[in-house]
Amino acid sequence: MLDIAGELDRWARQGRDFAVATVVAVGGSAPRGPGAALAVDGHGTAVGSVSGGCVEAAVYDLCVQALQDGEPVRERFGYSDEDAFAVGLTCGGVVDVLVTPVRVDAPDRAVVEAALAAAAGGGAAALARVVAGPVGRLGRALLVRPDGSYEGGLGGLPGLDRAAAAEARALLDAGRTGEFHVAQTGERCGAGGPDGLTVFVESSVPPPRMIVFGAVDFAAALVRTGKFLGYHVTVCDARPVFATRERFPEADEVVVDWPHRYLRGTGTDGRTVLCVLTHDAKFDVPLLETALRLPVAYVGAMGSRRTHEDRDRRLRETGLSERELARLRSPIGLDLGARTPEETALSIAAEIVAARGGGTGVPLTGAHTPIHHDPDERGTGVVLPHAAKGNSRQSFAS
Known part of the structure; x- marks a missing residue:
């Protein structure tokens, strides 16, 4: 979301409703990395991109639906022989996309607006959002600033927000976008726990x-x-x-x-x-x-x-x-x-x-090196396990 903060900040200040689709995990030869975003406002205007073109139409429709019903959703897009040119990624990669409505009446609207204003103004801030977890938590947001202060909340016990803010601040200090797993009590946990949350963090930092x-x-x-x-x-x-x-x-x-x-x-x-x-x-x-x-x-x-x-x-x-x-x-x-x-x-x-x-500098023609290097190999993002490749679209329980 923060990669298109300039335009979204303008929309927010104009009081527009909009929905944002953000890449929160990738696997294989995905065209864009975590943090890439596409947004659609109430008039159908779109900005940004999540895939460079191959699944934009399907993601656009998800944004329109989220604006209508006010519900966040997470979807997986990947390669499929049956409908590769319909909604699949023909490059063979997999992307997970979180679609979040940011309507005027949305409970996290103020948090998102503050994050967009900070990013658009060239300031440092981290936006942490729940991308997997118990029902009702998907999309909940927390804004974390460089001094460790935060606003918003992930909807759990007080220890959860404190722990999430500390993790997000560490990513912000490194200028990284990534994810972490945390229990509702605030303790670190492995992925996939029944009561745990997966939190995706976008960092906005001044230019290098x-x-x-x-x-x-x-x-x-x-x-x-x-x-x-x-x-x-x-x-x-x-x-x-x-x-x-x-x-x-x-x-x-x-x-x-x-x-x-x-x-x-x-x-x-x-x-x-x-x-x-x-x-x-x-x-x-x-x-x-x-x-x-x-x-x-x-x-x-x-x-x-x-x-x-x-x-x-x-x-x-x-x-x-x-x-x-x-x-x-x-x-x-x-x-x-x-x-x-x-x-x-x-x-x-x-x-x-x-x-x-992490590139080699050799020509891609005839080479056996990956076109898109896995972000986690250089510590700058999150990657979906390669075993997760499957159908073009797969809903996640939230």
């Missing part, structure tokens, strides 16, 4: 950072690519004549400072990517010495193989360990045969996406 060091032509192209991928992009260079807003109008920030000094003083986290394009030892070595000791997602450095060998020798002299040096991606980017700044930026972006998503 991309910091580009070196105000060069390649940096200008990488800024544009980084913005396209959804990063908050900063350009940093010690030379004021090159690090200007005129040269990098699309950057969120342009900083004039020594790269290593700026990196030591700025905020980074486990989603941050650092791209070092200066290929000048007096900038690179102190910068990379700092960067490779930070818990960031990606560190890449531009330069020829000879430059890399010299840089590697200098970095070893600073005392970096083999494990720290192994984190450096240098020469930066994938081998695409890139020549121009734009092609080089694409090469770097491709390596960042592969590193973030």
